Amino acid sequence: MTANQTTAIDSEASVLTLRQVAEVAVKILPQQTQTLQQLLSQPQGLDSEFSRFVLDSRQLANANEAESTAPAAFVLLKSHTQPIEKSQQYAKAASKQAAFILTEIDPEALGYNAQSSDYACSVLYVTNLRDILGSLIQISLLLTNSLSTINSADDMLSLLPQVIAVTGTNGKTTISQLIAQLCQFSNLSQLQNSAVMGTAGNGRLDSLVQASHTTGDALAVQSFLRQMHDEKVDVLALEASSHGLDQQRLQGVPVTVAVYSNLSRDHLDYHPDMQDYARAKARLFDKAYFPQLTHAVINADDEFAPLMIETAKNSGVKVWLYSLQADFSENSNMDCEAYFVAKSIEPSLEGVKIEIETSFGPLTLHSPLLGRFNVANLLAAVAGAMALGVELEAVPALVGQLHGASGRMQRVALDEQGSQPEQGVFIVDYAHTPDALTQVLTSLKSHCSGNLWAIFGCGGDRDKGKRPLMAQAGLAMADKVVLTADNPRSEDPEMILQDMQQGMTEQQHAKTTVIADRKQAIQYAVEQAAADDIVVIAGKGHETYQEIKGVRYDFDDRLVLQQALIEASQNKA
Numbered sequence: 001m002t003a004n005q006t007t008a009i010d011s012e013a014s015v016l017t018l019r020q021v022a023e024v025a026v027k028i029l030p031q032q033t034q035t036l037q038q039l040l041s042q043p044q045g046l047d048s049e050f051s052r053f054v055l056d057s058r059q060l061a062n063a064n065e066a067e068s069t070a071p072a073a074f075v076l077l078k079s080h081t082q083p084i085e086k087s088q089q090y091a092k093a094a095s096k097q098a099a100f101i102l103t104e105i106d107p108e109a110l111g112y113n114a115q116s117s118d119y120a121c122s123v124l125y126v127t128n129l130r131d132i133l134g135s136l137i138q139i140s141l142l143l144t145n146s147l148s149t150i151n152s153a154d155d156m157l158s159l160l161p162q163v164i165a166v167t168g169t170n171g172k173t174t175i176s177q178l179i180a181q182l183c184q185f186s187n188l189s190q191l192q193n194s195a196v197m198g199t200a201g202n203g204r205l206d207s208l209v210q211a212s213h214t215t216g217d218a219l220a221v222q223s224f225l226r227q228m229h230d231e232k233v234d235v236l237a238l239e240a241s242s243h244g245l246d247q248q249r250l251q252g253v254p255v256t257v258a259v260y261s262n263l264s265r266d267h268l269d270y271h272p273d274m275q276d277y278a279r280a281k282a283r284l285f286d287k288a289y290f291p292q293l294t295h296a297v298i299n300a301d302d303e304f305a306p307l308m309i310e311t312a313k314n315s316g317v318k319v320w321l322y323s324l325q326a327d328f329s330e331n332s333n334m335d336c337e338a339y340f341v342a343k344s345i346e347p348s349l350e351g352v353k354i355e356i357e358t359s360f361g362p363l364t365l366h367s368p369l370l371g372r373f374n375v376a377n378l379l380a381a382v383a384g385a386m387a388l389g390v391e392l393e394a395v396p397a398l399v400g401q402l403h404g405a406s407g408r409m410q411r412v413a414l415d416e417q418g419s420q421p422e423q424g425v426f427i428v429d430y431a432h433t434p435d436a437l438t439q440v441l442t443s444l445k446s447h448c449s450g451n452l453w454a455i456f457g458c459g460g461d462r463d464k465g466k467r468p469l470m471a472q473a474g475l476a477m478a479d480k481v482v483l484t485a486d487n488p489r490s491e492d493p494e495m496i497l498q499d500m501q502q503g504m505t506e507q508q509h510a511k512t513t514v515i516a517d518r519k520q521a522i523q524y525a526v527e528q529a530a531a532d533d534i535v536v537i538a539g540k541g542h543e544t545y546q547e548i549k550g551v552r553y554d555f556d557d558r559l560v561l562q563q564a565l566i567e568a569s570q571n572k573a
Contacts (some may be wrong), residue, residue: 002392008383014144015070018100018124019046021139021147027392028153031291035128044114045122050099051255053137053461055219057094075133075219076103076110080247082518088278095119104129130218134252137222157254157292160225161195161233164384165250167240167284168261168299170436171377173199173542174369175259176237178381179388180205183235185398186390192233195228197221198239199430200406204231210544215244221253224544226254235388242280248289255290257387258312259297259380263304266434278304287315294321297380300334309334320387320436322379324372329357340379347372349411350448354378360392370409370427371443378402407541409440412561414569422563422572423526424450424533428557429542431484432459434466434473437538441477450532454478455525456539457518458500460491467499471512475504478536481512484521487547488540519560526564537561 008077022039029049031038042045050073054060060072074094077338079087084105091101100122107113114124126132138156139147150156166176176196181193184205194205198215201208202224215221215238227235240258244250247381263278285288285296285308296312298305300321313335314320322340323332329341338359346353347370354375356363367378382395390398403411412426413419431437437456445452454474458467483500485493493516515521526534537557540546546555 015049015051016140016147017047017049017101018073020144021136022046024139024147025132025135025471026149027151028139028156029132031288032132035131038128039124039126039132040123042122045100046097046126046358053102053140053219055217057090057098060094060097071099074098074101075129076101076105077129077247078105091123092118095121095123095462100124102129105163105472130248130251132251134218134222134248134250137219138225138252141222141226148239148502153259153291160254161228162251162388163236163238163255164257164388165238165240165253165284165290166198166259166261166380166384166493167245167281168259168364168442169264169382169433170439171261171373172239172241173403173430174374174377174408175261175380175384176239177205179237179259179384179404179427180235180379180549181402182381182390182395182398183237183388185401186385186394188389190389191390193232193234194237195231195233195235196237196239197224197358204233213241213244215239215241215249218249218251221249224469225253226258237384240284242277245283245289246280251289253290254292255284256292257295257297257384258284258290258317259291259379259384260285260299260302260305260308262284262302262435264433272536276306282307282311285312285315285317287317293317295324297383297387299323299376299380300328300332300339301325301376309336320383322376322383324376324379331373340383342375342379345372345375345448347375347443356382358392358417360379360386363392363394365396367399369403369404370411371440373439373443374404374409376456405542406560407543409443410541410558412558414565421569422531423565423568424529424531424535426526426529426535426561426565427537428541428561429536430537430543431456431538432470432534432540434469437470437473438477440536440538441474444534444536445477448532448534450530450534451479452477453480453482453525453529453535454532455482455484455521455535455537457484457493458496458539459484459487460489460493460496467496468502468504471500471504474538475508475512478512482521482525483512483514484518485516485546486518486549487543487545488549490550491548493548518555518557522560524566526561526568554556 049070054072055075102124109232115225180194181194183194216491296322298308300323319336320338321336324342326343341357344355351368354365410428431440544556545552
């Protein structure tokens with residue numbers, strides 16, 4: 001959040017007790033009665049006054065300085081990366097400033113008991129805290145005198161925007177932004193005020209604030225939801241990461257429509273295998289986690305689609321499927337209430353023409369989005385927008401107004417007027433998985449009369465097994481490959497590049513250039529590319545930094561590329 005956003009929430013902070021918050025939670029979370037009763041049966045701390053929750057102990061001092069009436073409460077969750085000793089250290093330090101500590105960690109493991117001299121405040125223990133945490137935070141963000149007006153889940157829903165959530169390895173950002181645009185361009189007053197939350201930023205489309213995570217922690221998510229309500233946003237399209245779903249960061253978010261794009265190798269430094277990764281995604285289609293869910297929009301072409309469909313069906317959620325297989329509606333045995341099928345696709349470097357068959361009637365769309373894979377993203381967005389209330393007849397005109405998400409298949413021009421460079425076509429894309437890179441390069445290959453270039457790297461401190469797969473994805477489709485640094489983080493870029501080259505043949509080495517410095521790699525491609533070449537700079541997309549040895553340096557592929565193109569153009573003049 002920006003300083004102004006924080007101030008807006010600060011000004012409405014009020015003094016509460018955990019008992020007050022929990023008693024309201026009982027009314028809006030009847031399915032969590034047992035967990036809430038565990039909270040309400042705590043021997044100490046329920047009546048301690050507090051101003052707000054914080055999930056980072058370092059924020060206690062700032063929160064307390066802002067509040068003269070009551071200290072903040074500290075929520076201590078289990079760490080996925082740090083030993084229990086660290087949690088114990090945080091808890092003891094936080095107890096000196098917190099009104100109380102609310103945790104899912106057994107107090108014995110924290111060295112706490114009611115007579116403990118190491119703790120200056122009460123520690124309240126709830127086994128399944130994540131099942132209720134988002135709602136507790138949501139309630140705490142209300143003014144004290146508003147609590148008495150909340151008697152049901154519907155009362156709380158009236159204070160929040162409608163939410164459509166998108167999950168999958170690739171396409172989340174594009175789909176969520178396209179849905180927000182379709183709603184914004186529609187003539188439906190209940191949808192026109194739209195916003196997004198995800199990788200490319202949070203907020204209204206014309207004023208995105210950069211985010212550090214695809215799905216923030218429960219406090220960040222709920223604070224943003226509250227802010228969007230205060231700004232009179234009607235629809236929020238958010239990205240749901242597997243981390244966020246697995247850790248229940250979206251608990252309490254009123255998701256009514258859920259969208260699934262695809263699943264390919266990613267985040268296997270967190271998930272033990274692809275099945276665990278898929279199960280985390282499937283939570284988005286389970287009403288046990290999202291009670292307000294009504295529609296599931298699912299990519300029928302993906303191998304994990306049956307899991308998503310089964311989860312949704314078991315929850316009584318309407319399933320709408322989309323597919324790029326022209327014969328889907330004739331041959332599919334997948335059970336669904338509606339479908340959206342691309343019967344013909346005519347892509348070009350200016351966009352794509354699509355003939356679509358739907359359960360609601362035929363559609364002919366002229367989309368300005370580049371790439372065949374963006375047809376799937378568009379189908380998902382159209383289905384999602386229609387699930388929210390957009391009419392079929394309005395879709396063609398709305399699609400003509402769309403623009404892609406920043407850093408997603410973004411063609412970079414020489415200037416603001418869109419002047420194209422003579423060196424060829426240059427595109428920046430966020431593709432940072434083997435599957436995403438394959439899709440981008442495959443989409444552009446048929447339009448390339450010269451050489452197709454791919455400039456990319458791999459992030460440090462992440463799944464090392466993905467590195468040679470990324471290289472092979474680029475080598476399989478591109479004529480010329482430049483391996484370079486991405487966000488090396490704490491790792492040596494040269495070591496990452498060595499990992500990427502594992503298993504490469506002599507022939508593959510011959511068409512590969514290795515330039516660790518990303519700026520130099522981009523400049524090299526600009527200098528070497530011919531007029532009929534297409535150059536793809538992949539991996540960072542919308543990002544405006546490069547993280548090296550724990551420091552974030554200003555670095556935007558689009559600006560670096562544009563400057564290199566300008567210099568090359570001037571040199572030729």
